[in-house]
Amino acid sequence: MSAFRDAGHLLRFAGLFVLAFIIFLVVRKVVVPKSFGEYGHYRGASIGEIAAHPAHFAGHQACDACHTDIADEKKGGKHAHVNCEACHGALGKHADDPASVTPAKLDTAVLCVRCHAASVAKPKNFPQVDAADHANGVPCETCHKPHNPALEAGGAK
């Protein structure tokens, strides 16, 4: 009995440990979202929340429906498979209301080098240039048609 009395303080520390564990469980109950683990190790409700986000991209079918001339121009060129919004940005609002939302015109001197700046890591057959050396700030569209990037004079693509 005296051994128990002399070890009583250890039980108090054990009690502190149990109390901390109970606080841990209570806080855990409060902070872990209700739908967590519903489908896997993530919040189940996030699927619905993400699905409810408004769409920002219209998709190239929406563009082609009105801009038939551009769609025809693109068709035969090397940019045929580059999506409109890859260069022009998300234009869902413009597709919803073309009259009041008009996209800004792009600066080809900046835009084209995003893909075509020379880099040793790119495949050798991918068209790439050192922009300063090649154009010296002159916009690319002066010589190239952005939607079908053959040279205006009909030379090499």
Place this chain on the structure above:
Amino acid sequence: MNGVEGFMYPNEVELVWSVLIVLYPYITGLVAGAFILASLERVFRVDAVKPTYRLALLTALSFLLVAPLPLQLHLGHPERSPEMYFTPHSTSAMAMFGYVYLWYLMAVLVFEIWLDYRREIVLRARRERGLLRLIYKIMTLGSDNISERSLHIDERVGWVVTLIGIPSAFLLHGYVGFIFGSIKANPWWSSPLMPVVFIFSAMVSGIACVMVIYMATSKLRGTTIDMRCVDTIAMYLFYTFIIDFSLEMLDLVHRIYEADESFRSLNFMVHTKLYFSHIVVQIGLGTLLPLVLLAITQVAKLSEMARKRTYALAGALTLIGIFAMRWNVVIGGQLFSKSFLGYTTYKVGMVTREGLPVAIALTLLPLLFLWVLVKLLPPWDDASAAHGATGD
């Protein structure tokens, strides 16, 4: 792009893990190392290091209290970053943090310190007045039993806790190394040696830290440094450092000999962007120089003053070297592209949540905690002897 050479994938240009993530393994390493030093006296009965036993425990606790703060600052969102303690999960090494941290804090360090100081806490609760009395009363947990038998039980239980604490300290820091070592997408980190190297470097930094703090506090208090104690700590620091350095060199030699597809890129990085922090600071100033200094103290008969100065210099250099090691692991692992064709640059921010002033503050904060703990629970032999005499 600014600071980028060659080709980087877009998500590699900005470093995600900043200087605060360098501090996290550094601080947890100091905790684990300080605890291992404390266990030398308690479990392995190395009596010579007894003067640093309590100081090592308090140092470990001070650094452990600060250890998660760099992570929380890195996470941002103060309203939900504390959730990392409450939502641990066994499927992810990072999500294990809550289990590892709370186990080490509550079951090992706080319990061992409480058991070791219980007699002083009860005596001070009887003697002090006002707020201090209340603090000590709370710390007694309502039990003022300091009979010989109860203290004997404390001694036995404390021994068991230290015994459990050793693998726990290995777990704590091995776990941090495991987080890096298990990232298979990064050849700079992905190595099964990583947890082992982290554990030994933790022991090196923790032992050096307690040695420097012991010498500095003795100087500040105007007491004489127990040279037998410091000589023994320096000897253990030397031996541990040799193992740590051998493991790191084994890792290096293995990488050089294996020379896998990442080798040319990593080799280039070590000779350019990481040259100063890796070759000069980590290996030269932070490992070879302190090893040579410690070796001299082991083979030559130096005067007491010369030994003190050598230990202080070797300890400080060791702490800088281990910090450089953490830097080279965390930052170095993010400077190269997975394409092995490009490199980015890391510039430490100033007025940001993860900037230099915050990193310096977090490095100094454990010393502030240690100062408070030392005031509340003096670890000095002379203090406990004096209070014991008046208390009894």
